[in-house]
């Protein structure tokens with residue numbers, strides 16, 4: 196299965212991606228995690244993207260696309276994958292289309308987690324305390340939300356036109372949301 200998980204910062208994409216990945220035996224690939232690991236290890240890529248991610252901006256498409264291309268070429272992604280936090284721009288959608296076309300594969304579904312924005316800001320502020328992420332200050336969170344609304348939310352319409360979009364209510368417990376996602380995936384598989 197080849198899936199995309201869409202949703203604003205703090206919607207719980209990472210948490211749900213981990214569960215779905217386990218259940219379906221596919222790797223969850225998070226561009227945010229890849230960037231954070233590189234920043235932590237002070238790799239050249241990490242140094243390149245550190246400031247951008249800390250301010251809530253988007254890493255340029257050329258960099259992000261190259262990273263995803265590399266990651267998708269690893270053996271564990273050959274039979275399927277779940278992308279968390281990618282694509283985020285129209286340019287990334289095009290790039291991903293190209294990668295899929297080259298490998299002769301198609302997406303099975305795009306799951307959009309919908310949430311109440313204010314509640315999500317509160318979730319992110321709570322997470323900042325737990326995890327100490329540099330991009331979890333209120334100002335940066337607002338900027339990430341703004342960019343999401345401007346650049347990434349419109350991608351849902353694009354996937355809807357392709358008949359791939361399934362919207363899932365992201366509010367509630369982790370288990371409730373997981374159950375909704377699994378129901379949506381089962382529906383998508385039938386249609």
Ligand code: ADP
Pocket residue numbers: 203204205226227228230247248249251252253254255259279280281282283284287330339
């Ligand atoms: P969020 O909690 O905002 O969904 P992520 O962990 O997915 O955060 O990403 C953290 C940061 O990494 C983003 O704010 C952005 O700076 C950068 N990033 C992650 N994925 C992408 C992408 N697909 N394109 C551009 N920048 C990205």
